[in-house]
Amino acid sequence: MAHGGDRVSITVHMKPVSLGSPDQLRDSVRRARKQPKGRQPEVSALDAVQAVLGPRPADGHRRDLLIEHLHALQDNHGALHKSHLVALAHEMRMGLSQVYEVASFYHHFLILEDGQTPPHLTVRVCDGLSCSLAGAQVLITQLQAAVADRVRVAPAPCVGRCESAPVAVVHQRAIGEATLADVQACLSAGHSSIGSTPTQSATVKAWPTAPSAWCEPIHPQGVGMAAYIDAGGYQCLVDVVTARVPPQEVLQTMEASGLRGLGGAGFPMGRKWRIVRDQPGPRLLAVNIDEGEPGTFKDRTYLERDPHRFLEGMLIAAHVVGCERIYIYLRDEYHGCRATLAQALSELQAQPPCTLPTIELRRGAGAYICGEESAMLESIEGRRGEPRLRPPYIAEKGLWGLPTLAHNFETLYWVRDIVQHGAAHFSQQGRQGRHGWRSFSVSGRVREPGVKLAPAGITLRELIDEHCGGMAPGHDLYAYLPGGASGGILPASLADVPLDFDTLQPHGCFIGSAAVVVLGHLDRARDAAWNVMRFFADESCGQCTPCRVGTAKAAALMQADVWDATTLQDLAHVMGDASICGLGQAAPNPIACVLRYFPHEVGASPDGLP
Ligand SMILES: Cc1cc2nc3c(=O)[nH]c(=O)nc-3n(C[C@H](O)[C@H](O)[C@H](O)COP(=O)(O)O)c2cc1C
Ligand code: SF4
Ligand code: FES
Numbered sequence: 087m088a089h090g091g092d093r094v095s096i097t098v099h100m101k102p103v104s105l106g107s108p109d110q111l112r113d114s115v116r117r118a119r120k121q122p123k124g125r126q127p128e129v130s131a132l133d134a135v136q137a138v139l140g141p142r143p144a145d146g147h148r149r150d151l152l153i154e155h156l157h158a159l160q161d162n163h164g165a166l167h168k169s170h171l172v173a174l175a176h177e178m179r180m181g182l183s184q185v186y187e188v189a190s191f192y193h194h195f196l197i198l199e200d201g202q203t204p205p206h207l208t209v210r211v212c213d214g215l216s217c218s219l220a221g222a223q224v225l226i227t228q229l230q231a232a233v234a235d236r237v238r239v240a241p242a243p244c245v246g247r248c249e250s251a252p253v254a255v256v257h258q259r260a261i262g263e264a265t266l267a268d269v270q271a272c273l274s275a276g277h278s279s280i281g282s283t284p285t286q287s288a289t290v291k292a293w294p295t296a297p298s299a300w301c302e303p304i305h306p307q308g309v310g311m312a313a314y315i316d317a318g319g320y321q322c323l324v325d326v327v328t329a330r331v332p333p334q335e336v337l338q339t340m341e342a343s344g345l346r347g348l349g350g351a352g353f354p355m356g357r358k359w360r361i362v363r364d365q366p367g368p369r370l371l372a373v374n375i376d377e378g379e380p381g382t383f384k385d386r387t388y389l390e391r392d393p394h395r396f397l398e399g400m401l402i403a404a405h406v407v408g409c410e411r412i413y414i415y416l417r418d419e420y421h422g423c424r425a426t427l428a429q430a431l432s433e434l435q436a437q438p439p440c441t442l443p444t445i446e447l448r449r450g451a452g453a454y455i456c457g458e459e460s461a462m463l464e465s466i467e468g469r470r471g472e473p474r475l476r477p478p479y480i481a482e483k484g485l486w487g488l489p490t491l492a493h494n495f496e497t498l499y500w501v502r503d504i505v506q507h508g509a510a511h512f513s514q515q516g517r518q519g520r521h522g523w524r525s526f527s528v529s530g531r532v533r534e535p536g537v538k539l540a541p542a543g544i545t546l547r548e549l550i551d552e553h554c555g556g557m558a559p560g561h562d563l564y565a566y567l568p569g570g571a572s573g574g575i576l577p578a579s580l581a582d583v584p585l586d587f588d589t590l591q592p593h594g595c596f597i598g599s600a601a602v603v604v605l606g607h608l609d610r611a612r613d614a615a616w617n618v619m620r621f622f623a624d625e626s627c628g629q630c631t632p633c634r635v636g637t638a639k640a641a642a643l644m645q646a647d648v649w650d651a652t653t654l655q656d657l658a659h660v661m662g663d664a665s666i667c668g669l670g671q672a673a674p675n676p677i678a679c680v681l682r683y684f685p686h687e688v689g690a691s692p693d694g695l696p
Contacts, residue, residue: 124181124182125172125182126172126176127169127172127173127175127176128169128172128173130169131167131169131170131172131173132173132176132177134163134170134173135159135170135173135174135177136177137162138155138158138159138162139155139158139174139177142177146178146179147177147178147179148468149178149180149467149468150466150467150468151468152178152180152185152188152468152469153188153192153448153449153451153465153468154448154449155174155178156174156188156189156192156195156451157418157449157451159174160194160195160196163204164204164205164206165196165197165198165202165204165205166189166195166196166197166198167197167198167199167200167202168197168198168199168200169200171185171186171189171197187470188468188469188470191453191470191471191627192450192451192452192453192471193451193452193453194418194451194452195451205237205238206236206237206238207236207237207238207256207257207273207276207300208237208238208239208240208257209229209233209237209238209239209240209254209255209256209257209269209273210240210241210242210245210254210255211225211226211229211239211240211241211242211252211253211254211255211264212241212242212243212244212245212247212251212252212253212254212255213226213241213242213243213617214243214244214245214248214380214381214617214621215244215380215381215530215567215571215603215614215617215618216244216248216251216380216381216529216530216535216603217244217248217251217252217253218252218613218617219251219530219531219603219605219609220251220252220263221252222241222251222252225252225254225264225265225266225269226239226241228266229254229266229269232266232270233269233270233273236273237273242255242419242452243378243380243454243621243624243625244378244379244380244381244382244621245260245419246377246378246382246383246385246386246417246419246420247260247262247383247386248380248381248382248383248527248529248530248535248601248603249262249383249527249528249529249535249536249537250262250263250535251263251529251535252264254268254269255419256269256272256273256276256299256300257276257296257300257301258296258300258301258302258421259272259299259300259301259302259421260302260419260421260422272299272300275297275299276296276297276299276300277297301421302421302422302425303422303425304422304425304426304429305390305391305422305423305426307390307391308390308391308392308393308426308430309391309392309393309394309395310394310430310433311394311430311433311434311437314392314394314395319394319395319398320394320398320439322398322402322502322505322506323398323401323402323405323439323440323502324439324440326402326405326406326505327405327439327440327441328440331505333405333406336402336406336505337356337359337360337363337406338356339504339505339508339509340355340356340359340501340504340505340509341354341356341357341360341509342356342509342510342513343355343356343504343509343511343512343513343522344509344512344513344521344522345497345500345504345512345522346497346522346587347493347494347497348384348494348496348497348524348525348599348600349374349457349459349493349494349496349497349599350379350494350569350572350598350599350668351668352587352588352597355493355497358481358491358493359403359406359407359491361481362407362409362481362489362490362491363406363407363408365481365482365489366489367408367410367489368410368411368488369407369408369409369410369488369489369490369491370409370410370411370412370413370484370485370486370488370489370490370491371400371403371404371407371409371411371412371413371443371490371491371492371493372412372413372415372459372462372463372466372484372485372490372491372492372493373400373412373413373414373415373492373493373494373495373498374415374457374459374462374492374493374494374495375389375414375415375416375417375420375423375494375495376415376416376417376450376454376456376457376462377417377420377457377495377599378417378453378454378456378457378625379454379457379569379570379571379572379598379599379601380570380571380601380603380618380621381527381529381567381570381571381601381602381603382527382570382599382600382601383527383529383537383601384496384525384526384527384537384599384600385494385495385496386420386423387525387527387536387537388495388496388499388525388537389420389423389426389427389495390422390423390426392499393426393427393430394430394433394434395499395502396495396498396499397430397431397434398501398502399498399499399500399501399502400412400414400493400498400501401440401442401443402501402502402505403491403493403498403501404443404491405440407491409443409491410443410444411443411444411445411446412443412444412445412446413445413446413448413466413485414427414445414446414447414448415448415450415456415462415465415466416447416448416449416450417450417452417456417457418449418450418451418452419452424447424449427447428447431445431447448465448466450465451465453465453471453625453627454621454625454669455471455472455473455625455626455627455667455669456471458471458473458667458668458669459480459492460473460474460476460480460484460667461473461474461627461667462492463480463484463485463490463492466485467485467486470627471627472627472629473627473629473666473667473669475666480492494599496525500512515541515542516541516542516543517541517542517543517544517548517584518543518584519543519584520541520542520543520584520586520589521542522541522542523539523540523541523542524539524540524541524542524544524585524586524597524600525537525538525539525600526538526539526540526549526553526585526600526601526602527599527600527601527602528549528550528553528554528602528604529601529602529603529604530566530602530603530604530605530606531557531558531561531563531604531605531606531609532550532554532555532556532557532558532604533554533555533556533557533558533559534553534554534555535554536554538553538554540552540553542584542585542586542587543584543585543586543589544584544585545581545582545583545584545585546563546566546568546576546580546581546582546583546585546602546604547563547581547582549585549602550563550604557604557606558606560606560608561606561607561608562578562606562607563578563581563604563605563606563607564577564578564605564606564607564608564609564611565577565578565605565609565611565614565683565684566578566581566602566603566604566605567601567602567603567605567614567618568585568590568595568596568597568598568600568602569590569595569596569597569598569599569600569601570598570599570601570603571618571621571622571676572596572598572618572668572669572672572673572675573590573595573596573597573598573601573672573675574590574593574594574595574596574675574676574678574679575595575605575611575614575615575675575676575679575680575683575684576590576593576595576679576683577611577683577684580593580683585597585600585602594675594678594679594682595675595679596672610684610687611679611680611683611684611687612644612649612680612684612687612688614676615644615676615677615679615680616641616644616645618676619637619640619641619644619673619676619677620641622637622641622669622670622673623637623638623640623641625669626638626669626670626673627669629666630664630665630666630670632660632661632663632664632665632670633661633665633666633667633669633670633673636657636660636661636665636670636673637661637670637673639657640654640657640658640661640673640674640677643657644677647688647689648688648689648690649680649681649688649689649690651681651688651690654677654681655677655678655681657674657677658674658677658678659674661673661674662674
C-alpha cells in the first residue's frame with residue numbers, strides 16, 4: 087500500500103486502484119453499511135413463498151416451523167429452489183445460512199439451482215436389510231432400466247414396512263412386495279389421472295397436486311373416534327382428569343407395571359414421569375414416532391389400527407406429569423399415518439373428552455438421527471437434528487430449555503390398558519423370569535413376518551415357531567439381528583436366549599426396539615453387517631469425527647473378502663468410546679458380532695484376530 091498526499095491507492099497485481107480521498111472512502115463505507123446484507127429476495131420468489139406460507143404474522147413466522155415451511159414449499163414446487171430459500175429467510179427474518187444449513191441436513195429436501203427443473207416424480211426403493219434380502223437391488227436395477235428416463239429412482243433406507251419387503255414408494259404411496267409391474271401400474275394410475283407429464287418453469291409455477299394414486303390414504307382398518315368411544319375409549323382419561331383415579335395412583339400403577347420405554351433405551355416409564363413431574367413447570371411432552379431403526383414397524387402398525395388408544399395414553403401422561411404442550415414428531419415416510427393422525431386429532435378436538443393441551447403434529451424429513459431424543463427436540467425447534475451433549479438431560483432442560491418428557495409412541499400406547507386393568511395386567515406377562523410383553527417387528531426369512539405381541543423373555547426360536555409359522559420355505563435359521571441395525575447379530579446357536587432388555591448384553595447385543603431380522607442359511611452375516619454399516623455412515627449427523635469418519639471407513643473396509651480385523655477393531659473401539667450419541671456407540675456392534683460369531687465369513691480367526 088502506498089500513501090500519496092491526501093489520496094490512498096492500493097497496488098494489486100501492479101495495477102494501481104484509486105479509492106479516492108479518505109473522506110470519499112469513509113462515505114462509500116457508510117453507504118455500503120446501509121445496503122441490506124446478503125442476497126436479496128426476488129419479487130417473484132417472495133410472491134411464491136407468501137402464496138405457500140400466507141401473509142407474515144405481525145410478530146413474524148415462528149422459527150421452529152422452519153422445517154414445516156420447507157415441506158410446504160417442496161410439496162408445492164417439487165423441490166426447494168434457491169431463490170425460494172432466500173425469500174423464506176427474508177420472510178422468517180433469518181439468515182440464509184441458517185435456512186440453508188437446515189434444508190441441506192435432511193435427506194428428503196431436494197435443493198435446486200434456480201432454473202433447474204425438479205424431477206417429475208421420485209420412486210424410492212428401500213434397500214434396508216429386509217428389503218435387500220427380498221430382492222431390492224434387482225428391483226432398483228429393473229426400475230432404472232424401465233422408468234428412470236421419466237422418474238427419479240432413488241434407493242432409500244428402511245421405510246418401516248419390512249414385513250412386506252421389498253418396498254417401493256411412488257411419491258408418497260408405499261407398495262409392499264413390490265414388483266416392476268406393480269410400480270409401473272401405480273405410475274400409470276397417477277399419470278392417467280393428471281394427464282401428461284407436467285412441465286415446469288421452476289421458480290414460479292406451483293407443482294401440481296399429486297394424484298391420489300401416489301398418496302397414502304388413511305388406513306382403512308383404523309378405529310375411528312366414534313367406535314373407540316363406543317368401546318369405552320377415553321373413559322380412563324376422564325377418570326384421571328377428574329381425579330377419580332388420582333395422579334399419584336396412576337404413577338404408582340405405572341411404576342408397578344414395570345413398563346420400560348419401548349423406543350430402544352428401556353428407561354422405566356414411571357420413574358421418568360416422576361423425574362419430569364418434579365421439575366418446575368412449564369413442562370412439555372414430545373412423542374417420538376420417528377421409527378427409523380431399520381427393521382422396526384410396530385409404531386406404524388399400531389398407529390394405523392388404533393390411533394385414539396395412543397392419544398388417550400398420551401393425554402393421560404401429559405395430565406399426570408403436568409405437560410402444557412405436546413409435540414408429536416412423525417417420520418416423513420409415514421404419509422398414511424400422518425393422514426390418520428391428523429384426522430384422529432381433529433376428531434378429538436371436535437369432541438374433546440376433557441380440556442386438551444396444545445398439540446402440534448410435526449413432520450420429520452428423512453433423518454434417522456432425529457429418532458434420538460435430543461436430536462428430535464432440535465428438529466422440533468426447527469434446527470438440524472444433531473444430538474445434544476448430556477448433561478443436562480432433557481427431563482430437566484429439553485425443548486426450549488424446559489423440562490421435557492419424551493416417549494416412544496408404543497410406550498404411550500399401552501398406558502390406557504395398564505391404568506384401566508392394573509399393573510399386574512402387564513407385569514404378569516413374560517417368560518423365563520422376564521416381565522411384560524414386547525411387540526416384536528419380525529422380518530426376513532420367516533414364513534409370516536409382522537408385528538408379534540409376545541411375552542418378554544421369549545426366545546427367537548419360540549418367536550419363530552409360535553408366532554411366525556416357522557422359517558420361510560427353503561431357509562434354515564442361520565443368524566438374527568435382535569434389535570434392528572443397532573442391536574448386533576447373533577448366530578442360530580444363540581436362538582434360545584431370552585429376548586428382553588438386559589438379556590443380550592453378555593452376548594454383545596441388545597434388543598432395542600425389538601426389531602428382529604431373521605437370516606437363513608443362504609444369507610451371510612457379513613452382508614447384513616455391511617448393509618447396516620452403510621446405513622450408519624449415511625445417517626451419521628457428522629457432529630463427531632469418530633462416528634462420521636469411522637462409519638464410512640468401516641463400511642469401505644468391510645467390502646474386502648478378508649477383513650482387516652485389527653483396523654476394524656481399532657475403529658470400533660474409537661467409535662464406541664468417543665461418540666456423542668447411541669448411533670456412533672452402537673455402530674461397531676455388527677463388526678464385533680461378525681468377528682465374534684462368524685469369523686469364517688471374513689477370513690478371521692475364531693477369536694476375531696487376524
Ligand atoms: C440413533 C438413535 C435413534 C433412535 N430412534 C428412535 C426412534 O426412531 N423412535 C424412538 O421412539 N426412539 C428412538 N431412539 C430412542 C430415543 O432416544 C429415546 O430413548 C426414546 O424415544 C424415549 O422414549 P421411551 O422411553 O418411551 O422409549 C433412538 C435412539 C438413538 C440413539
Ligand atoms: S455419534 Fe454420530 S450421529 Fe451421534 S452425534 Fe456423533 S456424529 Fe452425530
Ligand atoms: S421397509 Fe425395507 S428394510 Fe424396512
